[in-house]
Amino acid sequence: MLNPVVEFVTRIFQWIGRAIGMFIAWLCWPFVLAGRWYTRRGWIVRIVIGLFVLVLIGLYANFFWQTQRWTDFNPDYAQKYDLKDRQASAGEETPAVQATGASQKVCARSAIVDASADLTDFNVNKNQWISSMILYKLGFFGLDWDRTPFFDNKASFQRGINQAVRRTSVELVDTLGRVRGTSQVDADLQDARGALQFDEYTWYLGWNPPGPKTPTPSYYRTAIKKLRAFNDHLAACQATFDARADNLIQFIDRIANDIGSTSAILKDRAENHNNGWFDTRADDRFWFAYGQLYGYYGILTAAEADFDSVIKEKKLTTLWDDMEGQFRSALRIQPFIIANGREDGWIVPSHLTTMGFYILRVRSNLVDIKAVLQQ
Template identity: 30%
Template sequence: MSDAPQSSGHAPFAVRPRWWWLAPGLVLAVVLYYAVGMRLAHVVDADPDFAPGPVAAGQSRAAAMAAQLIFREVDRHRWVANDPFFQPSAVLDDMPAFQIGMVGAIERFARTLDGLAADAGGGPDANLARAAGLLKYPGRVWMFDPRTSWAPTASSEKQYRSAARDLVLFNDRLQAGEARFERSPEALAALLAAARDDLDALAETAHAHSEAVSWPLFDGDADDLFFAARGRAYAWSLLLRELGWDFAPLLAQRDLGSEWGAMLDSLRAAARLDPVAVFAARPDATFLPSHLAGQGFLLLRARAQTADLAAALSR
């Protein structure tokens, strides 16, 4: 009779690999990497006192402000809207929306300024036209854009940095007498009309979204719309503040200083809104706030003030 051990019919106990206990630590490390990285990267800079730096006689303070805002966002704070998934900032949504909103306002300003230069004679300004074109570049393009090609391409921040340099070159040419910057009532009215139309579109978008949302508590788009509008309002508040200095003699001559200040106050109020969470409830909601409606009110007030100023300058 054989002395070999008889099988019990059960598989022997599986020995776990020695590294199995590293899995929870790895998960924790990934969570901390994204959580801490997001916190360090997140910067929504709505400083109302941000200045364009030294501006030489004959240059445009508004053009200098546009350039410095771009440099600040792409270099000092870093452009995050196009960050790939392996960077913690890729999970952010408020900061990217704010940055993209700012660039949208600056693009509108540069495009209007270029149109004024063309209307004044001599055709479009090369630097302004190039800056406006570069600022229309999508804000979420990294080193590759799979929507068009897998070949390496220009990143958003590279295009925006080039646009800022063109604005600086325009100011240099302006100082040298090689570029034109109309300081007439018609020119300022046109710049105000550009801001008015931009603010009008923002308020309309916010209203349409609030009307369409059925479950505002689970609305994932409200904060993106809110911060994009906030970025535009902030950029316009600084651009128009500096335009007030560019056109100071004209505003003093027309006695529009107090109206100009009231318009800037409305834009600053819209740019200052910073709720912990954004809700897009209906304006008559009982339990949830309507941050988009509150922001829209301030935007429409600023819009009305820009329209009144443009009308006063056109008379």
């Protein structure tokens, strides 16, 4: 009685095996044809093509390694600054030290500027900037890597960090690095902002206009130098950091709006494209939001030190610590595969909805802090 069942199951597996074999043959067919063509060529052509293939293999090996290796990635990195013990706002004069027998003025550095420079250094020096790599620009057989389920997570994460640093650089130029927004713009901050606004995808060659280009990482490295130069001048009391309550209010408001926009993007993707494990854009949306929170975590932790007198005067320490706790909770979410399931689903999770929830929690904390500052 079991023979028909066994035969049926056997046929099913045979069909599956044939289908897999046909699929593999279809994948290998172009390479088989290329191999036959290659073996019929002369030795000069074969050497040239062989070298090209070896270079291509090397590029892909490096691309794979760079996209999978996240050097110095640390979701709790802001704690390394040890800012809780600092008792001076950014730009505030600290007790003088003796240098060559004479008193020398010393002011507190800006932790926000240090964090911005370190985050950019993390993106382009400690790691390779993925978005401007030639193979990332070429895509997967012409398909944008962001539209595939692989090799794009780190690029999206880096762009999320860069978004936070870009937003911060604008505020440094427009308000924080000037006296009441009316004094002369600091040249170092201005140069840093210009460099950080540069396109994220430029390689050594481009088509618009055609010709050689300065790649994106070079501009960002320039921004690092300019940010550190500003802080050196600030430490020597030769630059300005306007650590007033109204500047902090504006800074917080701009960040709240920035992450609020990201929350809306996550919401749209979660509601209109919830294809579970098969949403190939869910991962880059998730990791961009993650990178943005990663960047703002360090920048806002630094802001507590830079606005030390304002935080203490308004008794905001507890609220600020709660906000930092929300950042740390969000950054603990690191799923191996990003799924965009239905919100009421019970098998496939909705990682975008989860990340959107934590973004709104952080934004709610920012709104609460802003309300206290305005009192």
